[in-house]
Amino acid sequence: MQNSDTFPKIESVGLSGLLVQFADNLSEPANRAALAFQAAVASERWAGVEETSSSLTSTYLRFDPLRVAHSVLRAQLSNLLASRDWYAAAPPQGRRFWRIPTVFGGDLAPQLAEAAALAGATEAEAIATLSTARTRVLTLGFAPGQPYLGDLPPSWNIPRQSSLTPKVPVGALVVAVRQFVLFANDTPTGWRHVGQTAFRCFRPDADEPFALSAGDEVQFNPVSAEEYRNILTSDTSGNGGAVMEAIA
Incomplete structure (x- = not known):
């Protein structure tokens, strides 16, 4: 209490x-x-x-x-x-667990090394930590359907950048202050771009435009850049290859 x-x-x-x-x-x-x-x-x-x-x-x-x-x-x-x-209190009913394929680092997510260094980790250690964290959708905000997810381990209480990255693409996974944000659209950001997904949080033509809900849980599973590109071209649903299951 x-x-x-x-x-x-x-x-x-x-x-x-x-x-x-x-x-x-x-x-x-x-x-x-x-x-x-x-x-x-x-x-x-x-x-x-x-x-x-x-x-x-x-x-x-x-x-x-x-x-x-x-x-x-x-x-x-x-x-x-x-x-x-x-x-x-127990979490609300109707929550879901999502596993979202994610490319960590490389040309698609170029700030992984910088973020890892701030967290006191190597790139490999950072990927291991970030990809095994089962995070909660803490809230939606800033853009339609856009989730803030956490908490990450204390070492990931890293600061935002002192200046903005001019643009990261839709599906970008960014990190700061022990949280992820999964971007719903192309946008500037002060958070570091560590992963890239083909997942679409906002689907304006769908019956439920917001793919995620507050209280859902999400894990970002690592895939190669080639796998990501295959998902991007083959999955037209917006799920980006994600697998979802209900949480009892």
Whole structure:
């Protein structure tokens, strides 16, 4: 349970939003709490609540103030918060485990050596660590369907770059501050490009445009550049050769 009188706490966000904060810094228990609480709020189907989502350490609610009073919704949230220890709550149901083929290093991911050195590892050691880490989708953000994944081991608490890489391609796997980001589109970044996938996080024409959901787990399995190129040309689904299974 959180050892603080400060968290969890409820904050107002404008006239039609409430934010339940479980910490001011990322930790596994705080992220677990945010995910579990968001799922619980969604299952309550409270009148007037129009949207719920989770961030790294918070749960957000958007509501219609003409349908439910701010004070009423705040009281409902307070009662739900008091009903259990959310920092020890089980992860929400319906999660999935993805294994995504990934090229580490080389011309396709040219900053692996630099990132490995910052983590105190050789390239081979870095690949072994990064490819065996089973990471959680902590939240989606910055771009449609784009996941932040973690936590990586403490040695991977490496800083962002002091300047931006002008562009990395869609499917790029980047690393910093003990997290991965898997890019949903071509974009500049201050994180180091260590892997490349053919996976598409955002599929605007699909029934479910966001391939990953907060709480899903992901492992990035190493493949050769040739295997990657074969996947890129043969898999038109956007899955990039990924294998998915349900988590009980």
